[in-house]
Amino acid sequence: LDRVRAMAGLRARAKVISENSFPVGVGLASSASGFAALSLAASRAAGLKLSQRELSILARFGSGSACRSIPGGFTEWTAGTSSEDSFAKQIAPPEHWELRDVIAIVSRAHKRVGSTEGHSLAPTSHLHQARVASVADRLAQAKTALLERDLATLGRIMEEDAVSMHAVMMTSRPPIYYWLPGSIRLIHKVQNWRAEGLEVYFTFDAGPNIHLICQAADQAEVERRLKDIEGVLEVIVSGPGPGARVIEP
Amino acid sequence: LDRVRAMAGLRARAKVISENSFPVGVGLASSASGFAALSLAASRAAGLKLSQRELSILARFGSGSACRSIPGGFTEWTAGTSSEDSFAKQIAPPEHWELRDVIAIVSRAHKRVGSTEGHSLAPTSHLHQARVASVADRLAQAKTALLERDLATLGRIMEEDAVSMHAVMMTSRPPIYYWLPGSIRLIHKVQNWRAEGLEVYFTFDAGPNIHLICQAADQAEVERRLKDIEGVLEVIVSGPGPGARVIEP
Known part of the structure; x- marks a missing residue:
């Protein structure tokens, strides 16, 4: 809010009420949506366009990932070299591809190590540099796959990247282990389901809960299968969102 | 056996009966002990010294790891540059340190991807080179810690190395996921136990079963705690061994 006050030349104080439609602090990037909402709400309230x-x-x-929640649909966060050119832009609108994110909650516990602390530890891992060096390649492949609606390629790149991120965290000093028994159980299930012909891929944020990505047509089947799995506490389904917007003028 | 026949100038055929005192094919390096025993038995039977x-x-x-099972106690496998200088030598005799390896079996299933196949896939991982580059450093630290009986240092190096190896496998193309829910459950348990003051560290071979390394004095407590854990099918305890030896002349 201090940044918005400075931008608008205001000194007014504000009351912020934030609601989230999904669990907070469990590694689902809840801070991203929260900060995206706050940025839009505060700037509008301050009269800024x-x-x-x-x-x-x-x-x-507010949160690195939050920059991606401003545009709608499929977005890319360009790293940039300074605060002025590190932001996200849309690669494709929400209607480009009917993908579903079926999130299996395996733990509701608030994570012990926050994402920011986790990020700051990453350079202590002997695998960190190799991960960083390989990201541009995966990003390019993922973008192409996204534009071509090629789920097989996007899915495999996504899985590799998620495991790579967790590998860096697990080899940081001190190490951070976010995966739980339920996380691993679902990694194996996803592989088995694919072998059976159900096209579904996994990814993780910095937490134990697993995102199963599939086409909208397969969502019901993925949900049905998740219901029987030990350790799955809750299932949340999401799709490409519309981006940050003012819902009450 | 062909190699032994060639070395001894023999053409005789042999009957080989092999017994193992622990589960085979579940990622506990059973092939290492088997090939070490076979090498000694066959060479003696052929009259070679x-x-x-x-x-x-x-x-x-026979098996890469098998070279380490020839000398007793704590051994180092020197990579070497050819077959002639890739072998293991003893760093310290078995009585140097009363360490215990408390193995928690979380799966008896024969692994789908063998170690040799896993090794051959490693270079396809974007993390492989970084792992290889970091090994000499960890080896030097582990040797010093071993000679100084410094379990805290040896344990942390060992855990990092085990996770690093599994990270390479999980990011190979195709990926290999050996960890099971029980593996992750025990990683978390080991960390909790250490926080409570029980000095125990984990490592993995190329499989889901976890080795808990502790001093002999803590073995009973580690075994006791393992008994109550979901997913632990069996507990096997081992210590520094005497190396390959002829038990029946």
């Missing part, structure tokens, strides 16, 4: 790029930059100060 | 170095080189042709 920021561009999407300016909003994305502002949101990034 | 091989040096420990020669035996270690011979065993390595």
